Amino acid sequence: MGSATPGWDLWLDSIWGPSYEGDSSVIPSAAICASNFVFGTNPPYTIQDFLSFYPKFGGTTISPAPTGTATQGSAQLTGVSSTIGIAVGNSILDSSAFFPDGTVISSIGSGTLTLSNEAVGTGPTTLTIWNAPIIPFLAIFAYIALASASLVQARWLEQWTIAMGLFVAHFLTLYAQSDGNPSSTASQIAAQGLSNGVQVAKSVGDVSVNYQPVQGIEGWAAWNLTSYGQLLATMGRLVGSGPVLLW
DSSP states (O other), X not given: OOOOOOOXXXXXXXXXXXXXXXXXXXXXXXXXXXXXXXXXXXXXXXXXXXXXXXXXXXOXXXXXXXXXXXXXXXXXXXXXXXXXTOOTTOEEEETTOOSOTTXXXXXXXXXXXXXXXXXXXXXXXXXXXXXXXXXXXXXXXXXXXXXXXHOOHHHHGGGHHHHHHHHXXXXXHHHHHHHSOTTSHHHHHHHHHBOOOEEEEEETTTTEEEEEOOSSOTTOGGGGXXXXXXXHHHHHHHHTOSOOEEO
């Protein structure tokens, strides 16, 4: 009576599935059969979107607001009422919506402004121009880019825009705290945004206030340092809840 050599490879294949090394045309079932994984690209989120929610970070705007005339297909605004106080790189928002969000000033001429985007319509418009932001525009743009790279709209759905604003406001508050002068407006904004917790006691004599840290979001590290971060972390726990299955 003969004996057969055990087929160890076949036995292992029956338990773990066959090997796919060297065969890129075959994808393991674990890479296909998965749930609660979300992928996708984000829609645009601009500095104008952010400042519409949190205008204090944009500082004061030029007043009176400059007016001018847009021409469809042209990036130049003509007949500008005044260019005083305007600088290259300033973000703009026009009342007629001829220029898309994200538009900034590229160059300044005599009675003209060249913008970073072409107009989609023709006619007069009034510009809202942020020329003295509390936080440098470069920092705001950088944190908007970081937020978009960190928060997937397909996961957050209708909450995405709110989450983006909270994410950026959180980091800008910390930026203001660490880089602002103690007597500057930036520090005042940071003080407003910093989170002390929930007030649990208050004394009248010699004024004493006690705070209890917000419970339930332990382990979120620096997100606990601002009220914006705490709100985002709370939303994130709900958005990220649910099992991830692989089979």
